[in-house]
Amino acid sequence: MGLIGIFLSLALLMYLAYRGINVLILAPLLALLATVFAGGLPILATYTQVFMPALGDYLVKFFPLFLLGAIFGKLMADSGSARTIAEWFTNTMGARHAIAAVVFACGVLTYGGVSLFVVAFAVYPIGNELFRRSHTPKRLLPAALALGSFTFTMTAFPGTPAIQNAIPMPYFNTTPFAAPVFGTLAGLGMLVFGTLWLNRRRARAAAAGEGYGSHGATDADAQEERASRPSMWLAMVPVLAVIALNALFTYLVIPWMDTSYLAQEDYGSAEIGAASVNRLRGN
Template sequence: MGFAGIVLSLGLLMYLAYRGINVLILAPILALLAVVMQGDLPIVATYTQVFMPALGGYVITYFPLFLLGAIFGKLMADGGAARAIAEGIVAKVGAERAILAVVLACGVLTYGGVSLFVVAFAIYPIANALFKRADIPKRLLPAAIALGSFTFTMTAFPGTPAIQNAIPIPFFGTNVFAAPLLGTLAGMIMMVGGTLWLNRRAAAAAARTEGYGQHKPTSADSSFSDEAGLPSFAVAIAPVVAVIVLNAIFTYLILPRMDASYLQRPEYGGTSLSSLAGLWAIIISLTIAIVMTLALNWSRFADAKETVNAGTMGSLLPIFNTASEVGYGAVIASLPAFAIIRDAVLGLFPQNPVASLAVAVNALAGITGSASGGLSIALNTLGEQFAQMGREQGIDPGLLHRVASLSSGGFDALPHNGAVITLLAITGMTHRKSYSDIFVVAVAIPVFATVVVILLGALLG
């Protein structure tokens, strides 16, 4: 009954989340359903002593990243920098390469720390105009935005400030530049492979004389208008570049030279700088980028205070959604029946824990429909075991970090994924029209890239 309770709970979490019920409600209810079916366990105590501490621990660790990322993205959008970057890339690449232009514009913004939701809203009007001018079917537009926004810059390219690249840091003692060569290779597989796929689909549609098609305007179309006084491309992209460059400087040059022996004292958690440097570097880099964005675009904000406030409030729901999924995972992991699942996952590839890690993260990301949620649950429940197996087998912690991050961006983009549903709403498309191409560029190709990294990691040690 305990194992059946876990399966039923996970199935309901996936189904009801797809039906639009908020995970803040779902996670504790379904976690306690599994507790009830396990039997002989205190329900209220499990909620207050297991679920809530896990939720709170996640918020304590990652809230600064959610907060700063949301503020930075909102400033980039409201100050016109996001649009200026998109138009600059289109001008360089050429409107005739509409798909590549959209992918690159989304990639530059998300690699610089702008939220994928902000990017989707900012890029869509320009991308839609490009597709219409090039007579490319609009049904391919969501896949182009998805490819640039939540694939290679979310999980693969080293240094990306995405939360999916930060979550593995405390578990493996790494930083956001973990396994840089393998990460870059995986990112190029996703970017090039996805772009080639979409161009091939566009060419096939052109051969059938399909064209852009007839579509009703969306709310994103009607809310977007030309604005005077956009920043230059150089001014717009400066904070984006700063995030990556400063991240590397603080990670490799400044923080390692600091005397942080005080961290060993109980009031500072009894920890070490190596376990915190990765997170500190992102926090400092995003903070400086926010100040840069404000300074460079001050006159372009209608109300800078309101923009910062909106970004602040916009960070709350995403982090509490993810933290609730972490609390859910902690409850499931505390159940005696979870030992069946744990032993099965760890025993899949006993000589290759990297492959077992990939399966665990992909499965949980697919079930929850969330890259960060699935990754957090997997590492909070099994991260210590994978780290220990890696040490015993001499596996580079950077490889474990990169594979964990890559795996979070595979099955997460199934139809019930919140980002997929939001993207389709923004573009005015439906699952029936556009999801098959989203699946190829955001699920199939990223999973293939992850397999390549696992194989190369095994060969290279």
């Protein structure tokens, strides 16, 4: 029954959050629901002595990642840099490689530290128009967005600033660039085979006579004026800066710092490996 409660709580969390209910309200309520299904546990004590301390510990460790990542994503979106990078890939690769263009655009942005949610909203209208012009089924667009945003740059490529790469660091005593060979090979495998699979689905759809579908055309420039956006090379500066500064702080600045003071009781008797995760996006 406990597992049923966990799966039910997660399913309700995804569904209700998608319906627009604030996750700050959903999280504690659904945690209590999971406790009820577990049986034999005092609900109020589990909430106050287990759930809330665990939530507080998580926020203390990773709040800088979420905050600075959100600020960086907002900056890239509002400045038009994310849109500029996405359009450059789609215009350069063209309609013939519509799927690969969307995947590469999303991959470059997320590897540069832009939130995957910002990337999805920035690339979608451009990818939508590119899919329409290339007669690619629109149903494949979410898969292309997911492949570029949620896979190789989130979990595999070394140096990615994604939280999925940062959270394990203090537990495994690693850096953001851990396992560079295996991480690169795994990331390339996701990228290459994922793109090949989507193109195969596109070819099968074309053979069956399926095209873009009966969807209205999307104006890729409807949300912002092209003249207000930076050039491609200027738009890439923040992305490259995140990668370069991440490597600089990982291999030079942090190792050279005198962090012996962390062993003091006032600073939690911590080690640099446990504290360094909080500087990944804060460099």
